[in-house]
Amino acid sequence: MDTALVKAGQQSYGQWVRWAIGMAQGRQRQAVTFFDSSVPEPTELLRETVAGAFGGKLTPFYTSAFGGGNPFVLDMLAERYGVPRDHVLGTTGATGGLSILYRALARPGDHVLVESPGFDLFRDLAESHGLEVGTFDRTTERFTLDLDQIEGLIQPRTRMIVLSNLHNPSGMALDYDVLRALAAIAERRGVYVIVDEVYGDYADAAVRPCAAAALSPNLVSISSLTKIFGLGSLRCGWIVGSSQVLGLARDVSGKLEFGISTLSHAVGAHVLHDPAPFVAYSNGIIERARPLMAAWLDEQKRAGLVGGVLPEAGCIMFPRLLQIDDSEAFCTWLLERSGVIVAPGDYFGAPGHVRIGFAQHLDNLRIGLDALAEGLRSYPAAITAAATPPKSATASV
Numbered sequence: 268m269d270t271a272l273v274k275a276g277q278q279s280y281g282q283w284v285r286w287a288i289g290m291a292q293g294r295q296r297q298a299v300t301f302f303d304s305s306v307p308e309p310t311e312l313l314r315e316t317v318a319g320a321f322g323g324k325l326t327p328f329y330t331s332a333f334g335g336g337n338p339f340v341l342d343m344l345a346e347r348y349g350v351p352r353d354h355v356l357g358t359t360g361a362t363g364g365l366s367i368l369y370r371a372l373a374r375p376g377d378h379v380l381v382e383s384p385g386f387d388l389f390r391d392l393a394e395s396h397g398l399e400v401g402t403f404d405r406t407t408e409r410f411t412l413d414l415d416q417i418e419g420l421i422q423p424r425t426r427m428i429v430l431s432n433l434h435n436p437s438g439m440a441l442d443y444d445v446l447r448a449l450a451a452i453a454e455r456r457g458v459y460v461i462v463d464e465v466y467g468d469y470a471d472a473a474v475r476p477c478a479a480a481a482l483s484p485n486l487v488s489i490s491s492l493t494k495i496f497g498l499g500s501l502r503c504g505w506i507v508g509s510s511q512v513l514g515l516a517r518d519v520s521g522k523l524e525f526g527i528s529t530l531s532h533a534v535g536a537h538v539l540h541d542p543a544p545f546v547a548y549s550n551g552i553i554e555r556a557r558p559l560m561a562a563w564l565d566e567q568k569r570a571g572l573v574g575g576v577l578p579e580a581g582c583i584m585f586p587r588l589l590q591i592d593d594s595e596a597f598c599t600w601l602l603e604r605s606g607v608i609v610a611p612g613d614y615f616g617a618p619g620h621v622r623i624g625f626a627q628h629l630d631n632l633r634i635g636l637d638a639l640a641e642g643l644r645s646y647p648a649a650i651t652a653a654a655t656p657p658k659s660a661t662a663s664v
Contacts (some may be wrong), residue, residue, distance in 0.1 A: 281615035299635035328536035337532040360504040362491040371515040373426040384617035433466035437585040438578035470580040482507035503535030582626035605638040614622035
């Protein structure tokens, strides 16, 4: 079968990633994984942190995280967010936090609104909890909100609105006047707004002056150490919100959350206690990668191959393919051809786009971008050739 016509056909983004990794492992060369949406794991910094915490006397941060999270993590997050400690709840990653909120703030049969394009797990988790899911659009090249559309979609059974800032998959930041206006709608209509802020700390205070939870008791922030520091292995996440929201979330967590790792969250406490080395590592990678990504985007736009805007902060972007309609088929073909794994926009609700995670070491980034550019140029002709039946050897001339 010609790989130019093959599509992965997975049901979710997570399944597609696992499929793509499996495909890449069968190749002779190492893949360039542009589907990664965080900085590479800082393995040496992590080793040093673990060695310092457990190499001699046992760190005092090693204490049970059962019942709401590691107390040192909670104290540090409360200080960071400027809230009382009972406004913070530790979770098994940001995904664990969202799952808790779906259970705490809604009941089976209730209605939630999630952004599109967006991370498909927002919808999948809601549906797994028996919730009815509607979508609202993030539009224009900057993936902005249409507040009139959102308010018009709120039903009597709507319990929450779920979105991300910085936006996944585009990396774009929300205008805070718009977010404040959304908070006013939420207060007026009696719904909660859950804001996934796992990429938020990439933005400076001019772009993101505060956490969403600081704007209104109807706004709730979820985050983790995964995207900002590349520490997904710790599964150290949290919820920040009003005492009412956190009271409900804590009840659910106490009944259902048994997965928080005491060990991982103790390491997370050390990271939060001394984040400077991790900040420097993360910022260094992105500061070196961003000019290369910007130059590549400008070149592809001049060639008429892609459209879109590089976000002001963060490590992901979501360009539109101008000469390719089927982004999933293209991403499959590109993987087979060059070992570059780019996430198809189909799995985020935006066929014709791809998500590029550019927080890569420079040599890897150059190799991947060169292969992606060559693929964008070559694919239209390759797909045309694959779809054209060969002429018969006996055909008349």
